[in-house]
Amino acid sequence: MKKNKVKVLIIDDNDSILQYLKTFLERYMFEVRTSCDGYEGIQYSAEFKPDIIFLDLMMPNIDGIKMLQLKKVLNDIKDIPVIVISANTARKNVLAAIEGGADRVLAKPINTQQLKSTVNELLGGSFFEVKNPDILYKPDTIKQNKEIAKNLIVSFEEKKHRIEKAIYLRDEKTIKEIAEYFLNQSKKLNSEKFIEISNELKNKIYQKPSDWMYADIKLKELNKIIKEIKLQFS
Numbered sequence: 083m084k085k086n087k088v089k090v091l092i093i094d095d096n097d098s099i100l101q102y103l104k105t106f107l108e109r110y111m112f113e114v115r116t117s118c119d120g121y122e123g124i125q126y127s128a129e130f131k132p133d134i135i136f137l138d139l140m141m142p143n144i145d146g147i148k149m150l151q152l153k154k155v156l157n158d159i160k161d162i163p164v165i166v167i168s169a170n171t172a173r174k175n176v177l178a179a180i181e182g183g184a185d186r187v188l189a190k191p192i193n194t195q196q197l198k199s200t201v202n203e204l205l206g207g208s209f210f211e212v213k214n215p216d217i218l219y220k221p222d223t224i225k226q227n228k229e230i231a232k233n234l235i236v237s238f239e240e241k242k243h244r245i246e247k248a249i250y251l252r253d254e255k256t257i258k259e260i261a262e263y264f265l266n267q268s269k270k271l272n273s274e275k276f277i278e279i280s281n282e283l284k285n286k287i288y289q290k291p292s293d294w295m296y297a298d299i300k301l302k303e304l305n306k307i308i309k310e311i312k313l314q315f316s
Contacts, residue, residue: 088201088209089113091130093123093149094138094167097273098311099190102227103136106194110210120144124152127159133205135164139179150182163204167192169313191314227271231315234267238308242301249297254288257297264304276307 088111092103095118104114115130117123120141127135139146146166154160166184168175176187186200198210241260248256261283268276279300288294 087111087113088134088205089130089132090115090134090136091123091126091132092116092136093120093126093141093146094118094136095141096138096310096314097275097307098227098231098271098314099138099167099192101272102314103192105227106197109213111212112209118142120146120149123149124156124159127153127162128156131159132162134201135162137164137166137184139166139168139170139175147178147182150179150184154183165197165200165204228315230267230270231311234264234271235308235312235315237263237267238304242305245297245301249294249301252288252294257288258284271311273307273311276304276311279303279307 090107090112092100092114093116094100094103097118100116100118104116107114115126115132117126118141121143123135123137126132137146137149141149144152146168150164150166153162153164163185164183166179166187167190168179168187169190171187171189179187185204188196188200202208202210241263245257245260247253248260261280264280265277265284268280283297283300286293286296288297
């Protein structure tokens, strides 16, 4: 296995973590594929044949533990090493992941030095010595993403209160203006779920009482994503 041809599959339903890991690993010549769904992750594992898998525990459809259990009985992929990445590294979660078939468990937010040493250990080599020459002299994407995330996090609380007030006052214009701002910022960060929800808020026609309830639900979803972004980039 050549160090500049290592194939990695990242399975996580958090867009910011997917992009963070993908960007980081591609800087070191890794070939990266991503998935946000456990079933899809199993399919990609069989098709892509990665050398190593990064797996989140909390996901839709099937969670990380169930995916590990399923992976163990599939001959084509059962021997692929798995690094579980989780925001909850309580002892019981770590034990459940190891018993399920994980080779290592890393905590979120991700420590890149720990990530490097874990990958090197599991694959038996030094895979972070050569950077991709195509992006070596480009601006530091990870650093830029941190700055974009910081700006979005700082501005979100104030704009969240403005949307809440706009919902109460039935002020459609303000909701759409703030949704446009969120859309522009989330595109810079490449957060697909944040982009999707911002688009929905921007394009929604607000007429019935249920439409304003819809806006409140979407705002809560954005608030949850912001917490995940904050965890990743803090």
